Amino acid sequence: DAKTTQPPSMDCAEGRAANLPCNHSTISGNEYVYWYRQIHSQGPQYIIHGLKNNETNEMASLIITEDRKSSTLILPHATLRDTAVYYCIADYGGATNKLIFGTGTLLAVQP
Amino acid sequence: NAGVTQTPKFQVLKTGQSMTLQCAQDMNHNSMYWYRQDPGMGLRLIYYSASEGTTDKGEVPNGYNVSRLNKREFSLRLESAAPSQTSVYFCASSQTQMNTEAFFGQGTRLTVV
Numbered sequence: 390d391a392k393t394t395q396p397p398s399m400d401c402a403e404g405r406a407a408n409l410p411c412n413h414s415t416i417s418g419n420e421y422v423y424w425y426r427q428i429h430s431q432g433p434q435y436i437i438h439g440l441k442n443n444e445t446n447e448m449a450s451l452i453i454t455e456d457r458k459s460s461t462l463i464l465p466h467a468t469l470r471d472t473a474v475y476y477c478i479a480d481y482g483g484a485t486n487k488l489i490f491g492t493g494t495l496l497a498v499q500p
Numbered sequence: 501n502a503g504v505t506q507t508p509k510f511q512v513l514k515t516g517q518s519m520t521l522q523c524a525q526d527m528n529h530n531s532m533y534w535y536r537q538d539p540g541m542g543l544r545l546i547y548y549s550a551s552e553g554t555t556d557k558g559e560v561p562n563g564y565n566v567s568r569l570n571k572r573e574f575s576l577r578l579e580s581a582a583p584s585q586t587s588v589y590f591c592a593s594s595q596t597q598m599n600t601e602a603f604f605g606q607g608t609r610l611t612v613v
Contacts, residue, residue: 431606433543435601487558488602489545
C-alpha cells in the first residue's frame with residue numbers, strides 16, 4: 390500500500406470551499422485514492438474515492454493529478470459540521486484491502 | 501439497516517483480565533477489520549479478515565487474537581489486558597470486490613486499569 394502524506398491541520402471559513410491536499414507519490418497503477426473522515430470520536434465515514442478521473446458525489450469532489458501522485462478533496466461549501474479529521478488512503482480495495490490509515494488532516498471550520 | 505454493530509460500547513478491565521470485543525455486520529460483506537485508536541492518533545490496523553475462515557495480522561497485532569466466527573461476525577480477544585491496550589477499538593467491514601468502501605462501527609472504549 391502506498392504511503393500518503395497530509396498536512397496535520399487546516400482552517401476554513403464557514404461557507405467557503407475547503408481544499409484538502411494529499412500526496413501519494415508512490416501510488417501504484419491499481420491503487421485507488423480513498424477519503425474518509427472522522428467526526429469527533431465517531432467511527433470513520435467514507436466520503437469518496439477514485440482511480441484516475443476526477444469524481445464528485447453529494448458530499449465532495451476528488452481531484453487527482455494526471456500523474457496520480459497527489460490529490461485534493463474539495464468540500465464546496467464547508468459547514469461547522471464538517472469539522473473533522475480527514476484521512477487520505479491509497480489502497481487496492483477489495484480482497485487485498487488492508488485499509489491502512491495515516492494521521493490525517495484536522496479540518497477546523499471557523500464561523 | 502444496522503450496518504456494523506460493536507459490543508460493548510464501554511468497558512473497564514483490570515490488568516490481566518481477559519475479554520472479547522464483538523463485531524457483527526449485516527451487509528453480507530466478506531472483509532472485516534479491527535482497529536485501535538489512541539488519543540490524538542490515527543487508526544492502526546490490528547487484524548483483518550479477507551473472507552470467512554481467514555485472518556491476517558495488521559500493523560499492531562501483538563497482545564490480540566481474532567476469530568472470524570462466520571461471515572457476519574469478527575471478534576477481537578484480549579487474553580491478558582495491559583494498560584497499554586487502553587484505547588478505542590473500531591470494527592469495519594467491506595465487500596471483497598475492488599473499488600468498494602468500508603463501513604465502520606461506532607467503537608468500543610476500553611480502559612485497562
